[in-house]
Amino acid sequence: MSEIKIQIKNLYKIFGKSPKSALEKVKDGVNKDELLEKHNHVLGLKDINLDIKEKSIQVVMGLSGSGKSTLIRHINRLIEPTDGSVVVDDENVLKMNDENLRNFRRTKTAMVFQRFALLPHKTVLENTMFGLHIQNIDEKEANTKARRWIDRVGLSGYEEKYPQHLSGGMQQRVGLARALTNDGEILLMDEAFSALDPLIRKDMQDILLELQDELHKTVVFITHDLDEALKIGDRIAILKDGIMDQEGIPADILLSPKTQYVRDFVEDVNRARVIKAKHIMSELNGQDRDNAMFVDQDDFIDRFIDKVISDKPNCLIVKNKNNDEIGYLSTKRLSEILKR
Amino acid sequence: MEKLFLSEFPELSRETLRFIKKGFDTSYRAFSREYGDTIEAVFDPVLYFLVWFEKLLQNSPWPLVLICFLAIIYFGSRKISVTIGSLFAFLLIGIFGMWEDTMSTVSIIGVCTLLSIGIGIPVGVLMAKSERAQRICTPILDVMQTMPSFVYLIPVVMLLGIGKIPGLLAVVIYAIPPIIRLTNLGIREVDSEVLEAADAFGANPRQKLFQIQLPLALPTIFAGINQTIMMALAMVVIASMIGVKGLGQPVLKAITNQYFAMGLFNGLAIVALAIIFDRVSQSFGHRIQQHRSGARE
Numbered sequence: 302m303s304e305i306k307i308q309i310k311n312l313y314k315i316f317g318k319s320p321k322s323a324l325e326k327v328k329d330g331v332n333k334d335e336l337l338e339k340h341n342h343v344l345g346l347k348d349i350n351l352d353i354k355e356k357s358i359q360v361v362m363g364l365s366g367s368g369k370s371t372l373i374r375h376i377n378r379l380i381e382p383t384d385g386s387v388v389v390d391d392e393n394v395l396k397m398n399d400e401n402l403r404n405f406r407r408t409k410t411a412m413v414f415q416r417f418a419l420l421p422h423k424t425v426l427e428n429t430m431f432g433l434h435i436q437n438i439d440e441k442e443a444n445t446k447a448r449r450w451i452d453r454v455g456l457s458g459y460e461e462k463y464p465q466h467l468s469g470g471m472q473q474r475v476g477l478a479r480a481l482t483n484d485g486e487i488l489l490m491d492e493a494f495s496a497l498d499p500l501i502r503k504d505m506q507d508i509l510l511e512l513q514d515e516l517h518k519t520v521v522f523i524t525h526d527l528d529e530a531l532k533i534g535d536r537i538a539i540l541k542d543g544i545m546d547q548e549g550i551p552a553d554i555l556l557s558p559k560t561q562y563v564r565d566f567v568e569d570v571n572r573a574r575v576i577k578a579k580h581i582m583s584e585l586n587g588q589d590r591d592n593a594m595f596v597d598q599d600d601f602i603d604r605f606i607d608k609v610i611s612d613k614p615n616c617l618i619v620k621n622k623n624n625d626e627i628g629y630l631s632t633k634r635l636s637e638i639l640k641r
Numbered sequence: 642m643e644k645l646f647l648s649e650f651p652e653l654s655r656e657t658l659r660f661i662k663k664g665f666d667t668s669y670r671a672f673s674r675e676y677g678d679t680i681e682a683v684f685d686p687v688l689y690f691l692v693w694f695e696k697l698l699q700n701s702p703w704p705l706v707l708i709c710f711l712a713i714i715y716f717g718s719r720k721i722s723v724t725i726g727s728l729f730a731f732l733l734i735g736i737f738g739m740w741e742d743t744m745s746t747v748s749i750i751g752v753c754t755l756l757s758i759g760i761g762i763p764v765g766v767l768m769a770k771s772e773r774a775q776r777i778c779t780p781i782l783d784v785m786q787t788m789p790s791f792v793y794l795i796p797v798v799m800l801l802g803i804g805k806i807p808g809l810l811a812v813v814i815y816a817i818p819p820i821i822r823l824t825n826l827g828i829r830e831v832d833s834e835v836l837e838a839a840d841a842f843g844a845n846p847r848q849k850l851f852q853i854q855l856p857l858a859l860p861t862i863f864a865g866i867n868q869t870i871m872m873a874l875a876m877v878v879i880a881s882m883i884g885v886k887g888l889g890q891p892v893l894k895a896i897t898n899q900y901f902a903m904g905l906f907n908g909l910a911i912v913a914l915a916i917i918f919d920r921v922s923q924s925f926g927h928r929i930q931q932h933r934s935g936a937r938e
Contacts (some may be wrong), residue, residue: 377841407843418838422856432842434852483842 306487306519307353311579312385314371314543317342320383333542345371346543349385356517360534362524368543369523370415371463373491376521377410378402389487407436415492417472419464425451425475426460428449432483443482450478454508470501477505481512488520495524506533527566531555531575539563553578556638572639573603576595581638582619582628598627610634666702673800684806691752691805695886698744706744707731717921719928725893726920729759730913733838739888739910746887746914753873757817758866765824765862766850775825780816790815790879798883808885816873823865863926870918888914 315323315336323342333344346368353359364370375387378394386393389409395530397405411432427434429451431442451460454474464472465554473493480488490509493597494502510533524530530537531551538548539562547559555566555572558564579598594614596605609617609632617630626639653661676890702879710731715724734743768775790811797807831854855862881889888907895904 379837379840403843403845406841410841412838412841414834414838416834418832418834419830420835420838420853420857435839435842435844435848479842480870489841497765 304355305338305352306355306359307351307521308386308388308390309349309351309353309372309375310386310388312346312349312372312375313383313385314345314368314375314380315342315383316345324383335384336354341511344543346375346382349543349545351538351545351548353519354536355519355520357535358513358520358522360522360524360537361540362527362530362537363540364525366542367540369525369540370491372540373489373521373523376487376489377406377412377425389461407432407483409485410487410489411483413473413476413480413493415495417464417469417476417496419472419479421464421476424461424463425467425478428464428475429478429480429482429494441461446484447478449473450482453481454478470497470505473497473505474508477508481516486519488518490520490522492523492525494529495526502529509533527570531570539566550580552576556581571603573606574601576602576631576638578602578619579628580616581634582630583628583634585618585626588616588618588629590618591615592636593629595620596630600621602635606635606639669796669799669845673796677802681801681806684801684809687752687756687809688806691748691809694752695745695748698748699741703864705737714917714921716755718924720920720924723917723920723924727917730917734910734913737906737910739891739907742886742888742907743893743910743914745885746874746911749805749809749880749885749887750870750873750877750914750918753812753816754866754870756809756813756822757869757873760813761817761865761869762824762862765821765865766828766855768821768825769828769854778821782821784911785814786818790876794879795882801886805885807883808880811875811883812873812880812885815876816869818874819868820862820865823860823861823868827861827865828854830861845923860926860930861896863922863929867919867922867926870922871915874915874918877911 312325313324314320315327317323318341320342323336324338326340327336327344327347331340333347336340336342336344349372351359351361361369362370371380375382376389376394378387378397378425382395385395389405394402394405396602405626420431423431426447429447431613433446444475448460452458452472454477456471456474456478459467464475467475474494476493480490493626494505497505506529509520522530522533534551536548536550537554539546539554541560547554547563552575555567555570555575577598578596578600594605594608594612594617595616596619597617605617614632616632617635618626619626619628619630652658707728711724711728714727717723718724731743734740764778768778793814794807795812797810800806801810835857837854838851839853844852877885877887877889878892879889881887881893888911891907892911893902894900895907
């Protein structure tokens with residue numbers, strides 16, 4: 302389908318005094334608890350393989366201590382791995398020298414942090430320009446760009462305020478504006494919305510999705526919240542204790558969880574609000590159009606379930622944006638999915 | 642009678658001790674005879690500047706100097722009360738005949754503070770950046786702060802004789818540790834998440850230092866500068882013992898001759914200077930933290 306933007310291969314991270322020797326033990330099959338107890342090393346990540354597609358939102362989900370924040374910091378090498386490789390656009394990030402790494406961070410990536418990490422002594426405008434200042438970009442150009450993004454995230458009029466005078470949600474908008482002003486192809490978001498209260502979080506998720514529709518960046522989004530993951534992720538990777546349990550599109554993870562951990566995770570999710578028609582449709586083979594109902598491929602089940610109950614169609618025909626018929630969905634399959 | 646071993650600490654014999662001390666003194670004397678002039682020459686520019694600054698303060702018309710001082714005080718503190726208080730303090734100092742000595746003291750404190758900032762901040766930065774530098778500097782700073790100042794006056798005087806430069810050195814040695822320590826502390830206290838963000842945006846070490854670490858450490862550094870000024874003032878009397886002119890000399894004279902009033906007046910003048918320096922540098926320090934409190938000015 303689309304190109305692979307970031308390729309993470311056999312990535313290991315072990316924290317401790319001599320990670321290299323601990324690595325041997327992990328490769329020989331020593332598990333996390335044993336490594337900590339007997340060898341006094343912490344297993345951060347174990348054999349992570351992940352291909353992140355260009356222009357998509359890849360969510361990495363896990364509870365605290367699962368290694369998800371460690372993983373995202375390997376992509377721009379804020380953390381040095383113990384073993385493995387991270388390739389972005391055919392270039393191994395882990396082989397770059399300091400200068401190349403700085404250039405890579407300046408031009409290709411931008412990061413949004415859980416606790417905002419704004420510069421307290423600089424105004425909203427100066428914070429937003431930070432990435433461009435680092436690149437020594439002309440002041441006037443930086444100013445114009447920064448103001449555009451401040452406006453875009455809804456903070457016009459706050460340019461001269463200091464971060465401390467803004468609410469959490471507004472501070473994170475500054476964080477987002479700062480990252481977007483940098484205009485890298487890769488947006489790294491480390492639990493970017495986790496510190497915000499639910500309503501504001503929903504707002505921010507909507508802003509992100511709206512922006513993504515137009516910017517098409519490669520987004521790596523870390524979260525511990527499954528609802529958030531399902532809402533914004535094109536694909537979701539689930540981490541547990543530094544190991545990747547499952548990776549796939551949201552519907553796959555919901556409908557066929559691979560491990561008990563993932564099963565527990567997805568148990569209470571309201572499927573009707575997460576699964577889209579295209580996720581569960583089957584191929585067309587001459588379905589009867591009499592008494593059929595038409596749905597859009599990106600419609601969630603809960604958008605058309607009421608109508609299905611009241612109209613009692615024979616089957617549902619799924620259409621794409623150009624109004625082509627691309628699949629069908631039987632009412633029986635629909636009820637099976639909702640019942641499970 | 643033979644002394645009991647346990648009741649008397651086993652010490653080196655008097656001969657040996659004398660030999661050690663004498664050897665130490667002789668070699669230091671040889672060193673100062675050899676290199677004294679060279680070292681003195683190194684400090685010549687500082688001496689030149691100090692003399693020029695002192696003459697400038699003393700020879701300019703006093704109203705002009707006073708107006709300059711008050712302007713600096715006002716722009717530093719932005720407080721009319723501090724400015725008016727300072728005006729009265731300076732007027733009293735002048736009326737009581739201490740204007741000239743006060744100008745000498747202000748000039749030496751000024752030069753010492755500038756020197757301390759010029760040396761102290763880079764050293765503090767170095768300490769913050771390197772664990773090894775911190776391990777080396779910390780004990781040296783401990784010695785500088787706790788060693789009685791008379792003790793290091795001896796070698797300084799042996800090396801450079803009596804005069805302004807040895808006085809200056811003594812004051813700087815005594816006054817520089819707070820600014821070094823607080824620069825180090827201020828930089829180390831900068832939020833690691835903010836630094837991580839700077840890294841993530843590709844800032845190089847210089848950009849991090851000048852755009853993030855130093856600005857965020859500035860309030861702490863200013864507390865250090867304030868301390869340094871206070872300690873420099875405290876050294877004025879001791880420095881006067883090795884020939885530094887200023888308010889310390891009359892105090893010294895007062896001590897030796899039991900002139901109570903003379904000691905009191907000059908002592909109060911030092912106190913007045915201390916309070917002015919303190920208020921101005923503190924409110925300046927507060928003002929550069931404006932991002933932490935209310936709106937912008």
